[in-house]
Amino acid sequence: xxxxxxxxxxxxxxxxxxxxxxxxxxxxxxxxxxxxxxxxxxxxxxxxxxxxxxxxxxxxxxxxxxxxxxxxxxxxxxxxxxxxxxxxxxxxxxxxxxxxxxxxxxxxxxxxxxxxxxxxxxxxxxxxxxxxxxxxxxxxxxxxxxxxxxxxxxxxxxxxxxxxxxxxxxxxxxxxxxxxxxxxxxxxxxxxxxxxxxxxxxxxxxxxxxxxxxxxxxxxxxxxxxxxxxxxxxxxxxxxxxxxxxxxxxxxxxxxxxxxxxxxxxxxxxxxxxxxxxxxxxxxxxxxxxxxxxxxxxxxxxxxxxxxxxxxxxxxxxxxxxxxxxxxxxxxxxxxxxxxxxxxxxxxxxxxxxxxxxxxxxxxxxxxxxxxxxxxxxxxxxxxxxxxxxxxxxxxxxxxxxxxxxxxxxxxxxxxxxxxxxxxxxxx
Amino acid sequence: xxxxxxxxxxxxxxxxxxxxxxxxxxxxxxxxxxxxxxxxxxxxxxxxxxxxxxxxxxxxxxxxxxxxxxxxxxxxxxxxxxxxxxxxxxxxxxxxxxxxxxxxxxxxxxxxxxxxxxxxxxxxxxxxxxxxxxxxxxxxxxxxxxxxxxxxxxxxxxxxxxxxxxxxxxxxxxxxxxxxxxxxxxxxxxxxxxxxxxxxxxxxxxxxxxxxxxxxxxxxxxxxxxxxxxxxxxxxxxxxxxxxxxxxxxxxxxxxxxxxxxxxxxxxxxxxxxxxxxxxxxxxxxxxxxxxxxxxxxxxxxxxxxxxxxxxxxxxxxxxxxxxxxxxxxxxxxxxxxxxxxxxxxxxxxxxxxxxxxxxxxxxxxxxxxxxxxxxxxxxxxxxxxxxxxxxxxxxxxxxxxxxxxxxxxxxxxxxxxxxxxxxxxxxxxxxxxxxxxxxxxxxxxxxxxxxxxxxxxxxxxxxxxxxxxxxxxxxxxxxxxxxxxxxxxxxxxxxxxxxxxxxxxxxxxxxxxxxx
Numbered sequence: 025x026x027x028x029x030x031x032x033x034x035x036x037x038x039x040x041x042x043x044x045x046x047x048x049x050x051x052x053x054x055x056x057x058x059x060x061x062x063x064x065x066x067x068x069x070x071x072x073x074x075x076x077x078x079x080x081x082x083x084x085x086x087x088x089x090x091x092x093x094x095x096x097x098x099x100x101x102x103x104x105x106x107x108x109x110x111x112x113x114x115x116x117x118x119x120x121x122x123x124x125x126x127x128x129x130x131x132x133x134x135x136x137x138x139x140x141x142x143x144x145x146x147x148x149x150x151x152x153x154x155x156x157x158x159x160x161x162x163x164x165x166x167x168x169x170x171x172x173x174x175x176x177x178x179x180x181x182x183x184x185x186x187x188x189x190x191x192x193x194x195x196x197x198x199x200x201x202x203x204x205x206x207x208x209x210x211x212x213x214x215x216x217x218x219x220x221x222x223x224x225x226x227x228x229x230x231x232x233x234x235x236x237x238x239x240x241x242x243x244x245x246x247x248x249x250x251x252x253x254x255x256x257x258x259x260x261x262x263x264x265x266x267x268x269x270x271x272x273x274x275x276x277x278x279x280x281x282x283x284x285x286x287x288x289x290x291x292x293x294x295x296x297x298x299x300x301x302x303x304x305x306x307x308x309x310x311x312x313x314x315x316x317x318x319x320x321x322x323x324x325x326x327x328x329x330x331x332x333x334x335x336x337x338x339x340x341x342x343x344x345x346x347x348x349x350x351x352x353x354x355x356x357x358x359x360x361x362x363x364x365x366x367x368x369x370x371x372x373x374x375x376x377x378x379x380x381x382x383x384x385x386x387x388x389x390x391x392x393x394x395x396x397x398x399x400x401x402x403x404x405x406x407x408x409x410x411x412x413x414x415x416x417x418x419x420x421x422x423x424x425x426x427x428x429x430x431x432x433x434x435x436x437x438x439x440x441x442x443x444x445x446x447x448x449x450x451x452x
Numbered sequence: 453x454x455x456x457x458x459x460x461x462x463x464x465x466x467x468x469x470x471x472x473x474x475x476x477x478x479x480x481x482x483x484x485x486x487x488x489x490x491x492x493x494x495x496x497x498x499x500x501x502x503x504x505x506x507x508x509x510x511x512x513x514x515x516x517x518x519x520x521x522x523x524x525x526x527x528x529x530x531x532x533x534x535x536x537x538x539x540x541x542x543x544x545x546x547x548x549x550x551x552x553x554x555x556x557x558x559x560x561x562x563x564x565x566x567x568x569x570x571x572x573x574x575x576x577x578x579x580x581x582x583x584x585x586x587x588x589x590x591x592x593x594x595x596x597x598x599x600x601x602x603x604x605x606x607x608x609x610x611x612x613x614x615x616x617x618x619x620x621x622x623x624x625x626x627x628x629x630x631x632x633x634x635x636x637x638x639x640x641x642x643x644x645x646x647x648x649x650x651x652x653x654x655x656x657x658x659x660x661x662x663x664x665x666x667x668x669x670x671x672x673x674x675x676x677x678x679x680x681x682x683x684x685x686x687x688x689x690x691x692x693x694x695x696x697x698x699x700x701x702x703x704x705x706x707x708x709x710x711x712x713x714x715x716x717x718x719x720x721x722x723x724x725x726x727x728x729x730x731x732x733x734x735x736x737x738x739x740x741x742x743x744x745x746x747x748x749x750x751x752x753x754x755x756x757x758x759x760x761x762x763x764x765x766x767x768x769x770x771x772x773x774x775x776x777x778x779x780x781x782x783x784x785x786x787x788x789x790x791x792x793x794x795x796x797x798x799x800x801x802x803x804x805x806x807x808x809x810x811x812x813x814x815x816x817x818x819x820x821x822x823x824x825x826x827x828x829x830x831x832x833x834x835x836x837x838x839x840x841x842x843x844x845x846x847x848x849x850x851x852x853x854x855x856x857x858x859x860x861x862x863x864x865x866x867x868x869x870x871x872x873x874x875x876x877x878x879x880x881x882x883x884x885x886x887x888x889x890x891x892x893x894x895x896x897x898x899x900x901x902x903x904x905x906x907x908x909x910x911x912x913x914x915x916x917x918x919x920x921x922x923x924x925x926x927x928x929x930x931x932x933x934x935x936x937x938x939x940x941x942x943x944x945x946x947x948x949x950x951x952x953x954x955x956x957x958x959x960x961x962x963x964x965x966x967x968x969x
Contacts, residue, residue: 027507027562028485031515032569038518039538045630046535085533086638086934088901093867094926099890101793102784103861103877111871112863140539 047146053078058147073144077137173268182263191262199260203253211246214239276311276365276397278304279351282333283372285322285342292404295430296371297334299402303369311365317354321347323377327354344376344411348387352395361395368392368399376411385414393422401427460500461828466761467494476768480573485510488577489584491763495754496585500830503588504603505562508580512569516556517541519566523733524556526564527610529617529725531633557583559591559736561603574771577764581754586747593838594742596735605658606732612658613725620718632719635938636705636726641900643705643727644734666717700904700919704939705730707905713914714944723942738841738896745799746837752776752800782858793890798858802845805854806833816852842894850887852878862889867925898923906950913966915946922953933962940964 047054054076061074106112178191218239225232280300282293307314318333319325325346351368359366376384393399399422401415406429418425474487489508496503511519521538522528558564565583567576591597621629636643701707708715709723736743755772758764782797783789806824809817810832813825824832836849855878862885864875876882876889892898906919918939920928928951940947949962 028482028489029507029509030482031509031511031566038515039521039535041530042521042532042535042538044535045530045532045626046539048626049532049630083536084931084934085634086931086938087641088639088903088920088932088935089929090899090901090923091927091929094922095864095866095924096926097862097864097875097889097892099793099860099862099886099893100785101782101858101860102786102790103859104784104786106861106874106877108874108877108879108882110874112874114865114870114872138536138540140543 047142050076050078050082053082054142058142061147074142074147075139076142077139080138083138173266176265176267178262179265180259180262182265186263186266188262188264192256192260195262196256196260199257200253200255204250207246207249211243211250214243214246218243275313275315275363276307276367277315277317277359278307278367278369279317279319279354280333281319281321281347281351281368281370281372283322283342283344283375284320284338285340285375286338287342287373287375288404292373293334295404295432296402299371299400299430300369303367303400307367315359315364317351319347319350319354321350325350341377342372342375343380344372345380345383345387348384348392352387352391355392355395366396368396370399370401371404372401372411373405374403374407374409374412375405376409378410381410381414384411385418388415388425389418389421393418393425396424398424398426401425403427403429404431405429406431460830462830463757464498464500466498469762473765474763474768476573476765476771478572478574480571480576482510484573485567485576485580488573489580491758492577492581492585492754495757495761496581496589496750498757499750499753500834501585501589501750502592503563503585504560504592506584506588507562507564508584509564509566510569511566513545516566516568517545519556524558525610526558526607527614528729529610529614529633530621531637532630533634533637555579555583557587558606559587559597559601559603559732560606563588563591563603572771574768575775577755577768578751578772578775581751582747585754586750587743589750590739590743590746590837593834594735594739594841595839596739596841600735601732609658609728613729616721616725620722624718629722631941632722633726635941636723638935638938639704639708639942640726640730642903643703643723643730645703645706645731646734662721666721696908696910697905700906702902702904703727704903704905704918708939708942711908712943715942735841738843738894740795741799741802741842741894742837742840742845743799744796745801745803748776748780748796748800749803784859801854801858802849803833803836805851806836806849808853809851820851821849843891843896846894847887847891850890852883855883855886860886860890862886901926901928903949913946915948915966916943918947918949920949920951922951922959925953927951927960928962933964936962936964937967940967 057074057076178188218236221232221236221239225236278300282288282296282300284293288296304314304316316330318328318330320328320333320338321342321344322338322340323343323346327350347370355361355366388399403412412427415425415427419427474491475484477484485508489506493506517538519526520541522534528534555568556566563584565579565588567579571579591601591603597603617629617633697707697711705723705727709720709727712720715723751772755764755769759769780794780797780800782794807829809821809825810827810829813821818825836845840848859878861877862875862882864873866873876885878886902921902923903918904921905916907917909915909917916939920932922928928949932949936947936949939949945966947964950958951960951962953959
């Protein structure tokens with residue numbers, strides 16, 4: 025019995041489970057490293073892996089072994105000029121060059137850290153750990169990709185309902201012509217001969233009569249053969265072919281609302297930006313297609329591109345409701361809530377024209393919150409003004425509304441985790 | 453047990469010379485592997501190599517790394533340490549720091565050899581000859597493997613182990629199981645029976661007996677909990693006189709499995725699994741030189757014979773010889789690449805030397821090896837492969853000529869002296885000493901510290917005392933303290949380790965208090 029088995033396609037990545045266990049064991053170190061990486065990196069630079077360093081001693085698996093000292097005798101090859109009784113200075117570093125411990129030295133990396141690369145996916149996994157979309161109900165067919173069926177030519181088999189009559193008949197006609205051509209031609213020739221013979225027939229000519237009889241017989245046989253060609257044969261049938269292609273259905277749109285009035289300085293904008301990008305990254309993990317809408321406002325709101333959103337500077341007062349109104353208009357015009365998962369993220373320093381805050385609350389609770397999956401508000405300033413107060417009422421009433429304060433970059437990440445922490449999980 | 457086939461006196465003659473060479477393209481194909489394999493098998497049969505049936509499996513580099521990191525086995529239970537191994541292997545491989553081994557072979561029946569997809573045809577031929585005929589016949593023939601491992605059931609057992617550990621993880625949580633396995637691994641080298649032969653069991657028996665064993669084992673440990681005196685012992689007997697265990701035990705894991713008071717049944721079973729796997733690898737650790745040397749000798753012999761018979765092209769020969777030469781390279785001491793004796797080099801040289809002694813003995817050989825000099829080499833080699841381990845093999849067969857060729861010399865390292873001393877070299881007065889030292893160097897007993905279960909304090913705090921018997925006054929490594937923590941976790945009460953020197957005086961103690969949960 026002898027076998028050659030091709031295992032190349034089977035059981036790849038058998039070590040994934042072990043690798044996961046390794047990552048799990050060193051979760052704390054890895055988390056710490058990821059956190060440091062996020063603080064240190066540029067925001068756009070988020071989606072790549074990271075090298076993780078773990079001190080070797082934390083990883084060691086201790087076993088009983090001999091320490092240095094005592095008496096030992098070792099044998100080495102390649103003697104050049106030693107003779108018995110020679111004395112050699114003890115080599116530095118305490119190890120008698122490869123003595124005794126044959127097994128220990130195979131990693132050959134010394135006392136360095138154990139360094140390994142966390143892949144982009146794993147990096148993001150750690151980053152987004154315990155997070156999940158709030159009330160995660162995808163509008164259409166959450167996890168299962170939706171298929172769209174469309175035509176793709178013709179095929180030789182299919183269900184009767186997909187039969188294409190014209191194609192099938194055309195095929196049948198062609199087959200009949202092709203198959204019948206030879207016999208038919210012969211038939212015509214024989215008929216012509218028969219006619220000739222009959223015209224030239226003189227009574228009593230036995231030979232001619234025999235010829236005629238033979239010709240008629242052949243003609244009958246040929247006719248029968250032509251008639252036996254079926255009118256429609258199974259090989260003529262053509263069916264309309266349809267294939268299914270997956271279409272991305274989980275579409276999300278994220279509205280970024282930001283106050284750009286005079287009180288929002290660069291630092292605060294930077295904070296807001298982090299918040300937006302983190303949310304965006306989070307959404308990219310759950311949706312295939314994400315639209316971004318940037319709305320900035322001071323006393324008036326306007327939709328702008330990303331560049332202008334973060335970098336243009338305006339002055340003047342603040343009317344927050346203008347942005348909310350614009351958001352609602354855009355939803356109505358372009359993002360049908362039955363087709364899109366809508367997310368709102370608003371950043372502001374909490375400054376608002378005081379008569380406007382009540383209106384904001386109204387707009388949100390009556391118009392916007394029913395349309396969106398989630399709405400997050402971050403205030404990038406400490407003092408609580410009337411907007412904060414009004415919004416606080418919303419928080420109690422709507423589960424998919426969240427608000428937090430953040431005043432420095434390192435607070436963004438916890439804020440973010442807090443906002444999207446898994447339902448049922450303890451707050452981090 | 454069936455009688456072992458008699459070794460051939462002489463290689464059988466070649467049936468028929470081929471009309472043309474086997475093709476030797478750099479890309480292999482299944483059909484070609486099959487053809488080569490048929491010839492290699494026919495050639496091996498001519499030498500009377502007795503093997504398990506072969507199963508050659510083609511795998512990718514990634515799969516090779518998978519196999520690497522789970523100690524070469526195709527299945528194994530999950531554990532983070534294998535993940536660590538995998539990550540570092542993968543890293544080194546990707547950065548080009550190391551090439552992967554060309555092959556891994558598993559001591560199972562049928563014997564599974566992995567061939568890497570990247571290998572050229574010549575390399576596949578080398579691997580088949582090396583693993584599927586060299587190692588395979590060693591696994592089947594060597595007495596240690598015959599005694600300690602059960603090739604037929606190892607894969608089944610590992611499947612069972614994997615499922616059992618997975619079930620435990622589900623039931624008792626990943627952390628509990630993982631920590632427990634950590635502790636078992638720390639002692640796995642001291643979890644082997646060195647003298648008693650384990651029984652052979654099928655997977656079904658293994659499963660059926662587990663249930664009984666759990667119940668039974670749980671009852672057995674109760675000796676430690678006995679509160680009623682066992683009928684009043686004689687008053688005069690000193691309380692210290694009665695020891696438990698009666699005699700020191702060398703298999704720490706076995707002792708723990710059977711006697712640790714607080715372990716749950718599933719924990720005992722895991723101890724048993726780790727112990728069994730360690731036991732399976734025990735012969736491999738003792739036959740490195742012999743095993744690798746044997747496989748190297750045979751791939752060399754088989755492929756050369758095939759060349760002489762007209763099967764192989766020059767190109768194929770040059771290619772495998774290059775890799776063969778790399779494998780048996782022995783850098784001399786002091787060379788930057790030197791890291792001890794290369795088992796491939798030593799083993800290959802020794803088998804080749806035995807053949808030389810048989811075929812062309814000189815006066816010295818007749819003097820040193822009167823019983824094999826001039827005898828037919830096949831039976832002599834077969835006998836050597838079957839009945840020795842590294843230690844005794846070297847002690848028996850290392851010839852003066854080989855010591856001269858390798859220029860072996862012994863260094864005596866006594867910590868009480870300032871300098872090392874060259875105690876013997878390859879000369880008339882040194883041969884025996886060099887051979888003896890080298891042989892002892894491969895004695896597992898001197899490579900690993902000798903630690904035994906010494907005593908359990910039955911009347912007091914139930915603490916466990918281990919005793920380390922120093923070999924030539926060599927102390928225990930400091931990591932012993934860490935290991936003792938693992939021992940404490942397994943034992944459940946305080947543990948002590950006494951390190952004793954040759955005179956029996958305790959020179960060092962390690963103590964770890966009972967773990968608090």
